Amino acid sequence: xxxxxxxxxxxxxxSVVAGIGAPAVIRLTSNSALASEHGTAAEHEEAPAAGHGxxxxxxxxxxxGVRLGMVIDLRRxxxxxxxxxxxxxxxxxAHNIPEFPAEKIKQEVKWIWKAPFExxxxxxxxxxxxxxxxxxxxVALCNHCDDPPCVRACPTQATFRNKLNxxxxxxxxxxxxxxxxxxxxPYGARSFNWQDPRPYVKKYNKDFPTRMRGVVExxxxxxxxxxxxxxxxxxxxxxxxxxxxxGDLNDPNSEVRKVLxxxxxxxxxxxxxxxxxxxxxx
Amino acid sequence: MYNxxxxxxxxxxxxxxxxxxxxxxxxxxxxxxxxxxxxxxxxKQCVMPAEYMRANHMQLLNEWRDNVLRDGNREIxxxxxxxxxxxxxxxxxxCHSRKEKFCDSCHTYxxxxxxxxxxxxxxxxxxxxxxxx
Ligand code: SF4
Ligand code: SF4
Ligand code: SF4
Numbered sequence: 122x123x124x125x126x127x128x129x130x131x132x133x134x135x136s137v138v139a140g141i142g143a144p145a146v147i148r149l150t151s152n153s154a155l156a157s158e159h160g161t162a163a164e165h166e167e168a169p170a171a172g173h174g175x176x177x178x179x180x181x182x183x184x185x186g187v188r189l190g191m192v193i194d195l196r197r198x199x200x201x202x203x204x205x206x207x208x209x210x211x212x213x214x215a216h217n218i219p220e221f222p223a224e225k226i227k228q229e230v231k232w233i234w235k236a237p238f239e240x241x242x243x244x245x246x247x248x249x250x251x252x253x254x255x256x257x258x259x260v261a262l263c264n265h266c267d268d269p270p271c272v273r274a275c276p277t278q279a280t281f282r283n284k285l286n287x288x289x290x291x292x293x294x295x296x297x298x299x300x301x302x303x304x305x306x307p308y309g310a311r312s313f314n315w316q317d318p319r320p321y322v323k324k325y326n327k328d329f330p331t332r333m334r335g336v337v338e339x340x341x342x343x344x345x346x347x348x349x350x351x352x353x354x355x356x357x358x359x360x361x362x363x364x365x366x367x368g369d370l371n372d373p374n375s376e377v378r379k380v381l382x383x384x385x386x387x388x389x390x391x392x393x394x395x396x397x398x399x400x401x402x403x
Numbered sequence: 404m405y406n407x408x409x410x411x412x413x414x415x416x417x418x419x420x421x422x423x424x425x426x427x428x429x430x431x432x433x434x435x436x437x438x439x440x441x442x443x444x445x446x447k448q449c450v451m452p453a454e455y456m457r458a459n460h461m462q463l464l465n466e467w468r469d470n471v472l473r474d475g476n477r478e479i480x481x482x483x484x485x486x487x488x489x490x491x492x493x494x495x496x497x498c499h500s501r502k503e504k505f506c507d508s509c510h511t512y513x514x515x516x517x518x519x520x521x522x523x524x525x526x527x528x529x530x531x532x533x534x535x536x
Binding site: 217281283284286290294322323325327328333336345348349 | 468472473475477488490492493496521522523524526528529531532
């Protein structure tokens with residue numbers, strides 16, 4: 122009896138020590154395994170540490186895979202304001218976006234919208250700016266940031282970055298309406314459905330759902346149209362004018378890169394380090 | 404037997420009460436099996452055999468949802484020469500164009516209230532506001 126008890130205590134003691142020590146051992150071994158197998162940068166899609174060492178928020182990592190982006194030529198939009206209205210209308214029609222009357226403007230849902238230059242580019246001084254800039258209608262939409270703060274904030278992964286094409290997508294099925302993402306997005310690109318949007322949808326697109334009360338929504342870079350080989354609805358609406366160009370920012374031969382290589386472009390709030398994928402020519 | 408007059412009617416009432424679900428279904432239509440409407444357009448082919456769909460359409464829809472939204476896999480399915488783009492509105496409703504007579508017939512019978520329709524549009528709903536495309 123006594124002997125057995127001694128033995129039991131020994132074994133128990135040994136297993137406690139092993140139990141405490143084991144995780145450290147596993148951590149050590151798995152770390153070295155990781156270092157040897159997955160050490161290549163390509164494995165780390167998000168590379169969160171990269172941002173800290175950089176001197177400014179402007180630097181970009183080496184391009185990896187497809188990263189869809191857009192260039193908006195505000196000069197063209199300014200010459201022809203109908204282009205901008207057409208782009209907004211095309212998005213509304215394609216995505217069953219509700220349009221609220223003026224007295225319900227606080228419930229507004231917007232994916233792409235018109236706003237004055239100084240509220241779109243808040244970190245550009247308009248003091249002594251050219252007269253045309255003062256009354257310049259600019260356009261804003263989700264930037265499909267390469268390092269999107271909305272994705273970090275979302276507790277349910279309803280908002281996530283699609284690794285295949287860089288689109289910051291939403292799965293409305295998962296959204297719990299906590300609005301953390303709206304607080305996190307520095308561009309006001311997200312809208313909350315304070316009420317059932319259906320009564321305010323003017324025309325239905327039968328191939329797209331509406332949303333329900335309590336869900337957040339934003340531009341999806343027309344993922345559903347890209348799958349059918351179509352351009353985003355807003356881009357298509359200004360076809361032929363060069364006002365909006367869409368494509369893979371990482372492909373040196375894409376149309377969007379040709380515009381970027383030729384023109385001087387700006388991004389919204391580049392110093393925040395979100396790395397927007399939407400560029401503007403002013 | 405004492406109190407025959409009370410016990411026998413009492414027993415009869417008890418039996419009637421206990422068997423209520425059985426004879427109630429006999430007199431009403433509540434027990435009739437639902438008959439979901441076949442596609443009004445006469446389509447005979449589905450993405451999967453009817454038997455599979457009857458039991459598993461909800462899993463298939465969840466799978467499609469995850470394929471399309473989360474995995475970015477929006478490939479167009481081609482089954483017996485017919486093309487389907489994964490989606491409740493873009494595939495199912497193309498043939499089963501009357502949700503009220505198809506989906507609802509079983510869902511009402513089984514007292515399930517799927518929340519698909521909180522966001523997804525039925526053809527009837529779309530028609531209520533002049534459809535585009
Ligand atoms: S613009 Fe806002 S919503 Fe869009 S990806 Fe960037 S942080 Fe997210
Ligand atoms: S509102 Fe929805 S998308 Fe935004 S953070 Fe919450 S769950 Fe995520
Ligand atoms: S890309 Fe598509 S979803 Fe985004 S603003 Fe343009 S039309 Fe709307």
